[in-house]
Amino acid sequence: GESVGLHLPTLSVQEGDNSIINCAYSNSASDYFIWYKQESGKGPQFIIDIRSNMDKRQGQRVTVLLNKTVKHLSLQIAATQPGDSAVYFCAERDSNSGYALNFGKGTSLLVTP
């Protein structure tokens, strides 16, 4: 079946460095992608989304890149801060199959001082 996966389960970066979290997806019909941040004891927090007609979108300190050719999604966090430590999930949706999100298992980001 279709799946969304992550290249690395954990990522450790130093405070102030840039972080890149990668995500592979397998459904070529996916047309909407979204990144969430989940801190311990809380629900997922929306970070940024991107539609399939775009290949890049920027937010505050974050950039999402979409490469539909290789079905790859990445989240870049600039000047990573200790408060960025969390689990990050990518999710995709094929709107023709409904509007539920299909989530990957998550990448744990640890920011060290």
Place this chain on the structure above:
Amino acid sequence: EAGVTQSPTHLIKTRGQQATLRCSPISGHTSVYWYQQALGLGLQFLLWYDEGEERNRGNFPPRFSGRQFPNYSSELNVNALELEDSALYLCASSLQGFSNQPQHFGDGTRLSIL
């Protein structure tokens, strides 16, 4: 603006019992989604409600059911609870159901089955 609120925060049940979880969406949001997050796993889609109707359901047995009320709040019912139902149940809402609007999540209900 208040976010998505879920109650109760924690719920402890025994096998065979029934559980009811509640969700209030962000004001103005008409779509409500339910997801299950088992320990160490990603989020699995359960149910989607929009304008009071069930629009889609995930690969879960019929003992997982729910409804959406006229004020767009929602409840998830789980009957005949099993040990493997222990998980964090997350509710999300979005502005419109049939569009690419981001889903915003509550902090979940932790359901523990003894």
